[in-house]
Amino acid sequence: MQLNKNVNLKSALTAATCSLLGTQAKADEDNDWKFDTALMYYAENDRVTATEGIISGTKEFKDEHFLNLKFTIDALTGASATGAVAQPVAQTFSRPSGKGSYSISPNETPLDDTFKDTRVQLNAQWTQPLSTDYVSSAGVHLSKEYDYLSLGFNGSISRFFDRKNTTVSAGFSYSHDLIEPEGGINTPFSEMIVPPTGEKDKISNDDSKDTTDLLFGLTQVINRKMIMQLNYSISQAQGYMTDPFKVISVVGLDGYSINQLYENRPDERTKQSVYWQTKYNLAGSVIDFSYRYMWDDWEINSNTFDIRYFIPLGDNYIEPHVRYYMQEAAEFYRPFLLEGEALPQFASADYRIGEMDAITLGIKYGMPLKRGSELSFRLELYKQTPKNAGFEAPGVLQDVELYEEVEAVIAQVSYSF
Amino acid sequence: MLTNFKLSIIATSVIIASGCSSLGVEPWERDLLAKKEMKLTSSPIDASLDDHIYFSKEASSGGRSFAGGGCGCN
Incomplete structure (x- = not known):
């Protein structure tokens, strides 16, 4: 059945x-389509909830000529931190649209609960050998949500050496994004008008961003049980990188909030990273360790450690997972601005570019079924711990939580056939 | 002191070079490497979902593959 x-x-x-x-x-046909499907549920405590589904189909047309088509859909609802500081008194904010307002209880981190979006993404990737020593790949992507469109393409080439024990690869990708946010593109540091009047101080209705990535990789088979990869990548983005929904609070010396200004980020960012991964087969079980160091010209540095341990259990398997992430704050990150101080050129109170540690603990259970199909379940807990990057909180801000932890549960069911 | 330093660099280089010459396997020794769980990205779907989460929630992306575009506004 x-x-x-x-x-x-x-x-x-x-x-x-x-x-x-x-x-x-x-x-x-001998080379049938092979499908990988997954349904993921992501839920933060009192914040964002997302459901994401993926169907990915791969077909081998002839000797190692592969086509992969991937369809992704996700729906997002819930509340997102606005960047405004918590206060010992109730606060009222205007919606990003400039129409309607919402209130936040005393001592609560301000969250805007109007986020609701559905995103659809299509990817197509063609991979084929060019000769016995070369493999190339080319692909396109399209991602569309209510206020955002991303279009892109990528290409890469790999060269094998030494009985295919060494692989050297180089790739590039380009992406052009268009954003048309609810409420438009705010004038940098313009004031959130409370109560809303329906009018907003904006410079346009939309803006764009272009991202170019280069990736160079070296993969080496060490021995029968061990393989290693080392990547270097550089990513340059130009255009609108401000979050149109985020604000920064201006507070007095007593710590009380005076008003909220829409944030402003630089329109250029160059990120670089070094990524090292090792897989080791230990008597049938497999240790998968990776480390990434990332740095950029916003002065964000991050370290990511990831370890997975594949343990066979008869025909099935179990895979515990631990990920640890540490990032330093962007040079223009400010949890708040002080009344009377000159406005900096750029400032954002988005905790996601502030100093932060994050840990993920997870487990996956997989069951191979008949005819090469497989069913697997994954459960992960993700906890972000934002930190004070050395800012002294004035007055009442010392008594409220400025760096609130975020906890999320990730549940996933995957089926391959 | 400098000589010792130079010697240690030469010694290290020789050790690395001799180590490298024994790297790799013969085609008939790929039984373990050929297993799905030994692929560098053994589950591309998990990797794709994780990349989306961490791209949206943290200030870093890419490394294993392209960092790419996208919004990540929420």
């Missing part, structure tokens, strides 16, 4: 994919 369902589902997806591609499905 289950088997029939699998076959039917696969036939239906194959037919759908083929009709999209304008080709004919052949039931007896």
Whole structure:
């Protein structure tokens, strides 16, 4: 019964994919489509909730010529930190649209609970050998949500050396993003008008961003049980990188909030990273360790350690996972501005570019089924601990939580067939 | 002192070079490396979902693959 369902589902997806591609499905084809699907639920305590579904289909057309098509859809609802500081008194804020307002209780971190968005993403990637020693890959992506559009393409080439034990690769990607936020592109440091009048101080309705990435990699088989990868990447973004929904509080020397200004970030950012990964087969179980060091010209540095341990349990497997992340604050991160001080050129109170540690603890359980299919479950707990990067809180700000922890649960079911 | 330093660099280089010459496997020794769990990205779907979460919630992205564009506003 289950088997029939699998076959039917696969036939239906194959037919759908083929009709999209304008080709004919052949039931007896040797190299069938292989599908990876997943449904993920992400929930923060009292904040954002997201559900994301992915269907990824891969087909080998002839010797190692692969087409991968991926469809992603996600829905997001809930509340997001605005950047404003908590206060010992109730606060009222205007919605990003400039229409409507909301109130925050005393001592609560201000969250805007109007976020609701659905995103659809399509990826297509073609990979093929160019000769016995070269493999190339090229792809495109499109991602669309209510107020955001991202279009991009990528290409890479890999060269094998020494019985394919060493692989040297180089890749690039380019992405052009358009944002048309509710309420428009705010004039930098313009004041949030409370109560809202329906009018906003904005410079335009939309803006754009271009991102170019280069990635260079070296993969080396060490021995029968061990493989290593070392990557260097550089990513340059130009354009609108301010978050149109974030504000920064101006506070008096007594710590009481006077008003809220819309944040302003630089329109250029160059990120670089070094990534090292090792996989080691330890008598059937597999240790997967990776480390990434990232630095950028916003003066954000981060260290990421990730370890997964694949343990076979008969035909099934279990995989514990620990990830530890530490970042330093951007040079223009400010939890608040003080009344009377000259406005800096750039400032943002978004905790996501402030000093922070984060830990993820997870476990995955996988069950191979008949005909090469597999069902797996993943449960992860993610906790962010924002930190004070050396700012002295005046007056009443000493008695409120300026760096609130965020906890999230991630639950995922995956099915490959 | 400098000589010792130079000697240690030469010694280290020789050790690394001799180590490198024994790196890798013959094609018939790839039984373990060929397993799915030994692929560098053994679950691309998990990696893609994780990249989306951490890109939206932290100030870093990329490294394993392209950092890419996107909003991550919430």
